[in-house]
Amino acid sequence: MKKLFALLLAVLMVLSIVACSEEDDPSQDKVINIGVAEMTFTAEDTGDVFTYEYLNSTSIVITAFRAADYEPHVVTIPTSITVVTEKKGSGDQVTMVMDVAAIGDQAFYAKSGISEVRFEADSKLTSIGAYAFANCEILESVVLPAGVTEIGESAFFGCTSLSSVTLNEGLTTIGKAAFYNCSALGNITFPSTLTTIGESAFSDCSAMTELVLNEGLLTVGKQAFYNCDGILSVTLPASIEEIGLYAFSTQLRGYEIEVEVEPEEGTAPEGGEATAPEGGEDDAEEVEPETEIVKIEVVFNTVEGSYAADYIANPPTAEIEDAE
DSSP: OHHHHHHHHHHHHHHHHHHHHHHHOGGGOOEEEOSOSSEEEEOTTTOOEEEEEESSSSEEEEEEEEOSOSSOEEEEEOSEEEEEEEETTTOOEEEEEEEEEEEOTTTTTTOTTEEEEEEOTTOOOOEEOTTSSTTOTTOOEEEOOTTOOEEOTTTTTTOTTOOEEEOOTTOOEEOTTTTTTOTTOOOOOOOTTOOEEOTTTTTTOTTOOEEEOOTTOOEEOTTTTTTOTTOOEEEEOTTOOEEOTTOSOTTOOEEEEEEEEOOOTTOOOTTSOOOOOTTOGGGOOOOOOEEEEEEEEOOOSSSTTTTHHHHHHSOOGGGEEEOO
16 A cells, blocks of 8 residues: 555656646747637738738748639738737737738739739738739739838739739849739839849730830849830840840840940030130049940840840940930
8 A cells, every 4th residue: 555655656746847847848838829720810801811821920921812702802911910829728818910021822823803912001021922923814903012022933923914013122033934924014113122033034024115124133034025025125234244045025136225435535515615724634624424325236035145244344336326
């Protein structure tokens, strides 16, 4: 009997030690989501349902979407959502505000009813994943928020009604095939922060007529604007370092670049006369080089790189004609 009592006492002591250990372990004091395993929130104005996952302790990524109905309507991506959770074991409820920091791969893929995508003021969004809005065939307009730095591969692939896209300052990368076959998409203003336009990023965007690529752009990928047969004029910045094979429309036969043209000795700045100030040539006011838009005729789509970087770095004077 004494042995049995001693054994029971030993077991109770072990259980007591384990329980105290778990209670003191801060890793056990975690927040968990209440309810079903799939985490969702519902837009109050439309009834649309968004599915999400945690990115970290302060932000989430939208992973899926279900429209309340299939009638064309505006979908607004919130800046943040409120999540009610409970501490494991205690049952105490905790309310947290989580930033919407990303739109995940295929989150809105081929969803009906989306005619426009908007983002709430002060959006915390930084990235749009691969195929995020691909094949949303009635999507017409997107204005990206200020924090987005990257548009993922094929993010808007096949959005054939998309006619207006506003790219934000701060965007650095447009991924491969991001706007492939957006056949209604017109001319775009590229932000000064953009450095990379990926392979086939705007292929088959046949409504484009002119390209003015931003100073600071480094790379235009292979077939980036291929089959954009409406584009007859491209302005390339001096910053560009690489242009991929077949980057532009097969109809394009030339492009414009900005080069500095030194004024000839004795010529006056536009609108004035050439006069030497008192004191002689040493006191003459230095005339800043003028920048002119000149056209260089280049046959594209024949050699990898199309020699674009060489022409920009060392434009051959024999082939330069002053633009009218």
